[in-house]
Amino acid sequence: MKQSRLFTKTRREAPADEVSRNAQLLIRAGFVHKEMAGVYAYLPLGLRVVEKIKEITRAEMNVIGGQEIIMTALQKKETWERTNRWDDEMVDVWFKSELKAGGEVGFGWSHEEPIGEMMQNYIASYKDLPVYVYQFQTKLRNELRAKSGIMRGREFVMKDMYSFSLGEEDHTAFYNATIDAYMRVYDRLGIGKDTFVTFASGGAFTQFSHEFQTITDAGEDQIYINREKNIAINEEVLNDETLLKLNVTREELQLVKTAEVGNIFNFGRQKAADIGLTFMNEAGENIPVWMGSYGIGITRVMGVIVEKFSDEKGMVWPESVAPFLIHLVELSNGDTSIKDFADGLYSTLTAKGIEVLYDDRVARAGEKFNDSDLIGLPYRVIVSKKTQEEGKFEVIERRTGEVQYMSEEELYNKFVRSEA
Numbered sequence: 083m084k085q086s087r088l089f090t091k092t093r094r095e096a097p098a099d100e101v102s103r104n105a106q107l108l109i110r111a112g113f114v115h116k117e118m119a120g121v122y123a124y125l126p127l128g129l130r131v132v133e134k135i136k137e138i139t140r141a142e143m144n145v146i147g148g149q150e151i152i153m154t155a156l157q158k159k160e161t162w163e164r165t166n167r168w169d170d171e172m173v174d175v176w177f178k179s180e181l182k183a184g185g186e187v188g189f190g191w192s193h194e195e196p197i198g199e200m201m202q203n204y205i206a207s208y209k210d211l212p213v214y215v216y217q218f219q220t221k222l223r224n225e226l227r228a229k230s231g232i233m234r235g236r237e238f239v240m241k242d243m244y245s246f247s248l249g250e251e252d253h254t255a256f257y258n259a260t261i262d263a264y265m266r267v268y269d270r271l272g273i274g275k276d277t278f279v280t281f282a283s284g285g286a287f288t289q290f291s292h293e294f295q296t297i298t299d300a301g302e303d304q305i306y307i308n309r310e311k312n313i314a315i316n317e318e319v320l321n322d323e324t325l326l327k328l329n330v331t332r333e334e335l336q337l338v339k340t341a342e343v344g345n346i347f348n349f350g351r352q353k354a355a356d357i358g359l360t361f362m363n364e365a366g367e368n369i370p371v372w373m374g375s376y377g378i379g380i381t382r383v384m385g386v387i388v389e390k391f392s393d394e395k396g397m398v399w400p401e402s403v404a405p406f407l408i409h410l411v412e413l414s415n416g417d418t419s420i421k422d423f424a425d426g427l428y429s430t431l432t433a434k435g436i437e438v439l440y441d442d443r444v445a446r447a448g449e450k451f452n453d454s455d456l457i458g459l460p461y462r463v464i465v466s467k468k469t470q471e472e473g474k475f476e477v478i479e480r481r482t483g484e485v486q487y488m489s490e491e492e493l494y495n496k497f498v499r500s501e502a
């Protein structure tokens with residue numbers, strides 16, 4: 083992508099009312115646009131990051147047998163009334179509206195009830211099970227506070243998956259496979275080391291649910307962790323019983339600030355019983371399906387990555403989700419031979435399948451470098467009079483600041499990613 087043609091420029095200031103660091107940086111770098119508090123549009127650079135996070139998530143959900151679908155944003159009142167969750171007293175984030183033709187609709191903040199109801203059309207016998215489906219969808223939640231930038235949106239992208247199993251054994255196996263798949267997702271996103279499978283309050287069926295909590299000062303949660311034992315407990319379930327069960331003492335735990343990047347629930351057969359989702363087992367009895375629900379906050383994760391890896395100059399993207407791998411910066415300063423050379427390098431890198439953002443703008447070096455630091459691509463490759471004379475390019479790693487000088491050949495060897 084040529085930066086001269088890129089839709090969105092960097093800007094010096096974020097909106098005055100934007101208090102969160104992730105949104106300030108993302109807005110200044112032109113990744114997102116703030117429509118209103120808690121509501122952000124994703125522009126080309128930001129969308130590339132979202133898509134990469136989705137692609138990693140998608141791949142891991144497919145590994146465990148998930149199939150992608152997309153549910154509707156508009157939801158029926160009756161569906162939620164059945165489980166007593168239409169009531170604003172029970173769910174405090176509803177957006178609701180009225181149909182002109184008459185009747186109320188809700189805007190999807192979750193899809194547990196609607197998908198359970200939908201499955202009544204597809205699950206009748208044990209032969210129809212198991213079913214594992216997931217979607218990426220914009221959820222709408224009327225959050226009271228929206229001060230954490232894209233980490234808490236009133237509109238945000240979630241990956242939500244639902245499992246429907248015929249017996250406890252299969253159900254538990256899938257639940258555990260999801261925990262592993264989630265950790266692989268966070269590892270690949272670069273936040274695995276600081277992300278903990280956390281015991282949190284459960285629901286009607288289980289004592290605990292599992293949250294995936296990532297350490298960051300920008301988080302709104304607090305959990306207790308023990309790194310050696312790899313134990314993490316949400317403060318809401320920190321009590322003697324939990325400690326005993328997990329074989330850890332209070333003294334061994336450390337309090338950390340975190341953001342919840344995922345949450346999974348084991349409903350047992352309770353949810354299906356409430357919804358009326360049953361199947362005929364081999365003995366010919368009609369019994370409720372075993373259900374689980376599994377969420378990852380796609381756009382929240384993006385915010386967490388910005389918060390964790392940014393420095394005073396700007397963002398620092400991990401390679402796996404960076405909008406481009408290389409920021410190619412030409413400092414031709416009117417010298418057409420350097421410009422031509424940089425153009426050629428851009429074409430070759432791109433032809434080799436390397437993702438390059440090419441700063442081909444007529445601008446001062448300082449301005450280009452500041453923008454490049456702010457945007458935070460993993461590597462910067464500089465083409466200037468000096469690098470041209472020496473036949474080597476200056477390659478700077480954004481994260482470490484490490485500088486290397488490389489020939490064209492060495493560049494390709496370093497950056498061409500073999501097709502897996």
Ligand code: ATP
Nearest residue numbers: 225233234235238240342343344345377378379382
């Ligand atoms: P929180 O406690 O932070 O309000 P939640 O427990 O209500 O979140 P879930 O219903 O478990 O959220 O949703 C699944 C995932 O979606 C969460 O783990 C989180 O990563 C993400 N998420 C939830 N609410 C938001 C939001 N308002 N903005 C962005 N991401 C969100």
Ligand code: MG
Nearest residue numbers: 293342344345
């Ligand atoms: Mg949650």
